[in-house]
Each structure stands twice: as C-alpha cells, then as structure tokens.
Amino acid sequence: EDKVVQSPLSLVVHEGDTVTLNCSYEVTNFRSLLWYKQEKKAPTFLFMLTSSGIEKKSGRLSSILDKKELFSILNITATQTGDSAIYLCAASVAAPYNNNDMRFGAGTRLTVKP
Amino acid sequence: SQTIHQWPATLVQPVGSPLSLECTVEGTSNPNLYWYRQAAGRGLQLLFYSVGIGQISSEVPQNLSASRPQDRQFILSSKKLLLSDSGFYLCAWSVALTEAFFGQGTRLTVV
Numbered sequence: 481e482d483k484v485v486q487s488p489l490s491l492v493v494h495e496g497d498t499v500t501l502n503c504s505y506e507v508t509n510f511r512s513l514l515w516y517k518q519e520k521k522a523p524t525f526l527f528m529l530t531s532s533g534i535e536k537k538s539g540r541l542s543s544i545l546d547k548k549e550l551f552s553i554l555n556i557t558a559t560q561t562g563d564s565a566i567y568l569c570a571a572s573v574a575a576p577y578n579n580n581d582m583r584f585g586a587g588t589r590l591t592v593k594p
Numbered sequence: 595s596q597t598i599h600q601w602p603a604t605l606v607q608p609v610g611s612p613l614s615l616e617c618t619v620e621g622t623s624n625p626n627l628y629w630y631r632q633a634a635g636r637g638l639q640l641l642f643y644s645v646g647i648g649q650i651s652s653e654v655p656q657n658l659s660a661s662r663p664q665d666r667q668f669i670l671s672s673k674k675l676l677l678s679d680s681g682f683y684l685c686a687w688s689v690a691l692t693e694a695f696f697g698q699g700t701r702l703t704v705v
Contacts, residue, residue: 484637514693522684522696523638568637582694584630584637 482507484571486585494593497559501588503569504551513545513552514582516568523568526554559592566590596621600685600697607704613658613672615700617685620666625687627668628694629660632682644668680704 483506493499505513512530516523527536529545529552536543540559545552556563566589570582600617607613619625626645630638640653642660650660657676661669668685680703688694 486637516696521698525693525695528693570638581640581643582638584639586637 482571482573482583484569484583484585486567486569486588488588489586490589490591492591492593493559495560497592498555498557499559499590501554501556501567501569501590502551503553503585505569505571505583505585506550507571507573507583509574510547510571511574512572514570514572515543515552515554516570518566518568518587519564526567528572556590559590561592561594564590564592596687596695598685598687598695598697600700602700603698604701605703607675607702609677609704610674613670613675613679613702615670615683615685615702617668617670617697618666619668619687622666622687622689624665625689626694627662628686628688629668629670630684630686630696632684632699638684642670675704677704 485504487502491499512528514528515526517526527543529543532545532547540557543554554567566587568587569585573581597620628643629641631641632638642650642652644650644662647662647665658672683700683702685697686694
C-alpha cells in the first residue's frame with residue numbers, strides 16, 4: 481500500500497526561526513515529489529522535485545529530494561506569520577494516460593507566532 | 595490563464611439527501627480532473643480521476659460517484675449521503691506530468 485508520512489504533524493515557532501518539514505514516502509511507480517501550502521482552502525503549489533540532490537528554491541523556501549532514502553525536506557528560513565499554514569507533501573505516481581496520480585501525506589500544521 | 599471554479603463553497607445536507615458538487619476549468623483543453631476529500635487531520639484522499647469525457651476511475655469504493663459530461667466539467671454526486679461523507683472536497687486539474695491545481699473546495703457537513 482502506498483504511504484506518504486509527514487513529520488512533525490504540527491509545529492509552533494516564532495518569527496525569524498528556521499523550520500524543516502519532513503516527508504517520507506513508499507509508493508509504487510514513484511515519479512515526483514510535490515509540496516503544497518494550504519492556508520484556508522485551496523492548496524497552492526510550491527515545488528515539484530523529480531531528481532535527487534537538486535535543491536529547489538523560492539525566496540525563503542527550499543526543498544530537496546533523496547530518492548535513495550525516499551524522503552524530502554522543506555526548509556523555511558526567517559519564518560514570518562504569513563508562513564502559518566498546513567504544508568502538504570504528495571508523491572506523484574506513474575499512472576495510465578500520463579495521469580498525475582498523487583498520494584498525499586497528512587500535512588504539517590505550521591504556526592508562526594509574532 | 596487557467597482557472598478552476600468549484601461550488602458551492604459550503605453545504606449542509608441531511609443524511610439520505612442527494613449531493614451534487616460541480617467543478618469547471620477554464621483556459622485549458624483536455625485536462626486530467628480529480629476529486630479529493632480531506633477529512634479533519636488527514637491528508638487528501640483521491641476519490642476519482644478522469645482523463646477525458648466519460649472516463650472516470652474510482653480510487654475508493656463508496657457511495658459517491660463522479661461524472662464528466664464535458665471536457666472541462668467534473669461533477670461529484672451521491673444519491674444518499676452518509677454522515678461519514680462530511681469533509682472538505684477539493685477538485686483539481688493537471689495536464690500530463692505537471693503539478694495539479696486546486697479549486698477553493700467545498701465544506702460538506704452531513705447532519
């Protein structure tokens with residue numbers, strides 16, 4: 481059975497702190513690892529990682545994938561209150577018709593206090 | 595640019611009543627379409643996906659069904675809702691091997 485596990489489930493930090501969110505996966509026909517940020521309703525896309533060891537960066541956020549150890553991390557430096565959200569990790573699996581079939585983790589709820 | 599519309603935003607329905615949630619996508623052709631459910635404290639669970647008109651694949655057996663009457667329209671339905679159907683339902687679209695983009699979701703409460 482496909483499995484995507486995120487840790488921690490929740491995290492409370494203060495502004496300016498650096499956080500690391502973890503995602504491990506065990507899925508059949510793995511294709512890529514995706515990170516989403518969900519603030520109120522629709523998850524918004526952050527990163528898609530396909531290759532091991534190549535860091536992707538967007539401002540204060542960065543992410544990297546380890547396909548040998550089957551995990552990914554999402555780093556947020558100099559956190560701000562606006563970073564408070566649920567961060568979702570998903571493993572995309574190869575499916576018929578080039579369908580982007582994703583298996584999601586339970587998410588990490590990040591709360592950044594002023 | 596592509597946009598996805600999902601409605602209604604919230605819905606309160608009695609047990610045993612029917613359900614119809616609609617999702618439409620603009621600005622793209624022949625997208626892959628998905629229905630996810632997010633239960634409290636849990637990740638997104640894929641319910642249905644569709645690669646074309648009339649083509650529906652179900653991931654989880656349940657009393658829900660999905661239909662795709664048009665290329666960019668995806669409908670989630672039930673004939674008789676159960677209490678356990680309560681949750682946050684998200685529609686999403688993708689094209690081939692790209693990331694998926696989500697609608698704003700529908701909060702369904704079955705009472």
